Amino acid sequence: MNGRPFLRMVGVLSLGLALAAGAAASPQARGNPAREEAQAVRLSDIARTPPSPERARLNARVFDRVWNEVRRGYYDPRLHGVDWEAARARFRPQALAAADERDLYQSINAMLDLLDDGHAAASPPAAVRRQDARYARRAVMGMTLMRGDAPDVWTVERVRPGSPAAAAGVQLGWTLDSIDGRSWSPDVETYEGRPVRLALIDEEGARHETTLVPQLMDGPEPFTADDSHPGVLVLTVEQFDHGLGRWLGQELDGLPPDVGVILDLRANPGGRLWEAESVLTCFLPRDQVWATRTGRTGRAVVLRASGDCGGRRHPAPNPVAVLVDGASRSAAELTPAALQEAGRGLVVGEKTPGSVLIAQESDLPDGGRLTLSRADFVTVRGVRLEKRGVTPDIAAPRTLAQRRAGQDPALEAAIAALRRPPADRALAPDRRDGL
Structure with missing residues (x-):
């Protein structure tokens, strides 16, 4: 893992869903x-x-x-x-x-x-152990925390069905105030059968205290496919982890060309640069330039669609939409930006935060891990996404109430757009330039 390019968001911590490494820094x-x-x-x-x-x-x-x-x-x-x-x-x-x-x-x-810099962060050993075991069977409370702009404020981003957190009635949008009487920090570890006392604050400021007993649960799937929507295949990517490109290529093999493909990158913190290149290789002509990175020496390196899309020789012809939100970062920003600029995919949802420097991870002497930006990044059109983000072609914000109710206006908007005739869903030139 050390020395490999990463595009990682460092403000998400999972206590059950294992979406990304915990860290104690944000932009x-x-x-x-x-x-x-x-x-x-x-x-x-x-x-x-x-x-x-x-x-x-x-x-x-x-x-x-x-x-x-x-x-x-x-x-x-x-x-x-x-x-x-x-x-x-x-x-x-x-x-x-x-x-x-x-x-x-x-x-x-x-x-x-x-x-x-939203990528520059040091993760304590406990957070590193969680990250490395994110897809393994382990003791969890079953909630994913998202750090906001305010220091030490962690908000519940997801609650895993069937988990202790779900059984206790923990809600999306609540903030974690303390655990066992201490303020929350990524160094905290949980163990099977050992109760933990949580204090959470809801959006109205009311305090909710509960005791959870972490239980063993299988790890989540990093990539999932949903073909329950007629004429559309929804591919949800939790993180740009090893094997994503090959998996995506396998899902696209044999798919009729008129079936729309939706990449759901919401709350995706990023991950491996190679896997982002592989995703783009599934949809762009091989070796097409899509970005440039520039390191400390000032030498520019051109990035091309030359990854591993499951051995596919040609890009998939299917219409594409990408779902993003305010928690889509790094690789989950550069991927929709590249598809948008190439006129190859619609971006649907909410504006992304603009955390797109290229980072690498290195181990620390105590078992912790440093994530540090090693290169800047601009799109093929010369747009620097850092601090700017990606603007959707179709704005489809999702309220907290809608999320709690299981409603998904962004997914509905993407499905509706892909079902329209090609001429009606084409990207407008001014939008393609307006990242």
Whole structure:
């Protein structure tokens, strides 16, 4: 896994669905007084208990590895204007004084937040273990958390049917206030049969307290196909993981050319760049240029549709629509952008957040993991999607009430669009240019 290009969103944490790695960083806006004040309060709690000598030495190794990786390998040699030496002087004493991995990773991620980069994050060992076991049978509570713009605010993005969270009545949109009396952090681990006390806050501000007992559940399927809609095949991709291109090619084999294909990339945090190339190879002419990436040295590398689409020699002729939302990031943004610019697919849903730098993961001395942007990315038309995102051809927002009720206006809009005659669903030129 190390050294391979990733396009990863680092603000999603799964406690049962295992969609993506947990992390303690998200896009930050520099100069935000409220955020800086909250960060200062959070860091003021660090080192209330002095660390053991062994802990302090490990803290130093982890912090120094992260600091040096950024200094030597971050895609922008100017580090977005951040004084990295000053950052070291500010945060290293806090990191070395951390009594446990929670305090250590809070201080490290507070430093990484200075880069204003949604990919730059350090995941603690517990979060790495969850990520690596995301599709395995394991003890879960059964909910996926999404981190918002406010620091340390995690919202329930999904609740897994049949899970302890579903049985307890946990609802989409609630925020997790505490677990066993402590604020939530990705370093928390759960175990089969060991009860956990949760406090959640609903959208009206009411507090809900419940006790869940994590239970063993099979891991979710990373890719699923649904042919229950006449004339349409819906392919849901939870994450751009290994084997996606081959799976997609197999699903397209033998599919009648008049059957519409819907790629559901909502709440997809991204993943492997190679798999994004493979998805595009399923729909674009082989070797067609779709983007350019530029690393720290400034050398531009052209990206082509040359991945593995299950051995297919030619792109699928089927009409295509891609579903996206505000939680579709990285590979789940560049894929619809490439199809949209090529006039090969309709994008339906909500504007994406614009978190599209190309990152790599590297292991840290304590078992944690650093995700760091190593290259910038622009589309074939020269559009830089970072901080800009992808604008749908068909806007179809989905309210919280609709999600709870199982209603899906974006899927309905995509199905309706693909069922129209080709001339009526063609992309307008101004929309193709308006990413």
